Amino acid sequence: MAHPTQLGFQDAASPVMEELLHFHDHALMIVFMISTLVLYIIVAMVTTKLTNKYILDSQEIEIIWTVLPALILILIALPSLRILYLMDEINDPHLTIKAIGHQWYWSYEYTDYEELGFDSYMVPTQDLASGQFRLLDTDHRMVVPIESPIRMLISAEDVLHSWAVPSLGVKMDAVPGRLNQAAFIASRPGVFYGQCSEICGANQSFMPIVVEAVPLEHFEKWSSLMLEDA
């Protein structure tokens, strides 16, 4: 989850997010180096006493500062396209979960075997138990098994919403009447938080998403319990 004074991304919990994180580090390092170089050159230019009023052209430096940026752009484009195609791969999901946005809560449906559906409301601040996170924790979490490809189908019942979990690298718009597909694999067990990412009214900030990734046996026990309670 996010923490105060955080600068970078949240720790990755899925292989795709890991790739995105590393690519971002790579691109940002290039950007920092270029910015530092440019800033240095500006300062050097402004503070030098040397002048030469008769320079007309210079083939060498022109070649360098054309070829080098082209190479840098290729160095950025190749990993970028690699990840783009990686995210577009056909995957064979083990489980399909539907997340449906309402004003102002999410509902989750697991209907591959039985019809399991439940709502997920934010825990109001006055009802927080000790250790729970304000504006992030919900009464029911979306539980998933670890290391299984999951297919998410996102939709909405009323207005536009968006289902986002940064540590899994997922963000997908929830559009009424439309079923949008997103996929992820939870690489490690844990609890991952997200928030509604599309303007949907007064309580957009108060309909968070909590994904709990657990080993398969725990998932099976959880789903049997949820079916009994329903």
Add this chain to the structure above:
Amino acid sequence: MSDVIEEKLKNYRTAPFDARFPNTNQTRNCFQNYLDFHRCNKALTEKGQDTTPCEWYQRVYKSLCPIGWVQKWNDQLEAGNFPGKI
């Protein structure tokens, strides 16, 4: 032939990748399987055959379609104003 479909039904995990719907928008995937289930049922019962093969379409649409949509369509079918052609 029937044991192939029974194998597939027994080993069903979730709706597999359908090359007819390769993109993000899976709305038609859900609706098409719902239609195909009812059309399959109608066609096979008219011929007096076993409708087990149609269960595949049912499993797929149950996996993909939101419960609310299925209920709405079932109500429309009962009322006779379902917008699709069965």
